[in-house]
Amino acid sequence: MKKVLSLILILLLALTACGTQEKEETASPEEKKTEEGTNAAKENTNTRELTAEDEKFSKLIVEKNYDAVITETVSLKSESQKDFYYIASAIIKNNENQTKTYNPADLTAMKTDYQVIVNYINRVKFVPDEIKVEVEGLKKSAEEKVAEADKQLTK
Structure with missing residues (x-):
């Protein structure tokens, strides 16, 4: 029983890690625009x-x-x-x-x-x-x- 529970926990962690990774890779266009705006503000030398x-x-x-x-x-x-x-x-x-x-x-x-x-x-x-x-x-x-x-x- 302990082995089955350990296996389920490991699989759950692996699936969670994969799901989080996929979510980070696909940023929405709105997030990209915000990031670009932030970078543009950093480039302005007199802000x-x-x-x-x-x-x-x-x-x-x-x-x-x-x-x-x-x-x-x-x-x-x-x-x-x-x-x-x-x-x-x-x-x-x-x-x-x-x-x-x-x-x-x-x-x-x-x-x-x-x-x-x-x-x-x-x-x-x-x-x-x-x-x-x-x-x-x-x-x-x-x-x-x-x-x-x-x-x-x-x-």
Whole structure:
């Protein structure tokens, strides 16, 4: 009797697991639309409201005090800290790249250095309006340098 009861329980669990799995795989069109809307909202970089922390960090960036931003945001505890850490890191990396001399025969190093900037900025989810132009300009400039290096490397 115990063996039969155990067998029934195992079969019941197996059938339940299969039924749950099938239900998850077939999402309704309404659920898909909601998920797409959520993803679209995440992609919009200026959906978050400006907080006191955002204002503090953007002020430091306007004042070109990037090291202070890095030291205060290195813990990456909040979304704001992550965003400003990446922004400050991208600006610092760009400043390093400006003073660096690259070997014209080896453009891979230049491409890699500027790709780092693009990657940092792509991680940013929110950019306050007061530094948005600077960040977008930095991203555009870095992308152009990467494309230029790509073009030279493929010749």
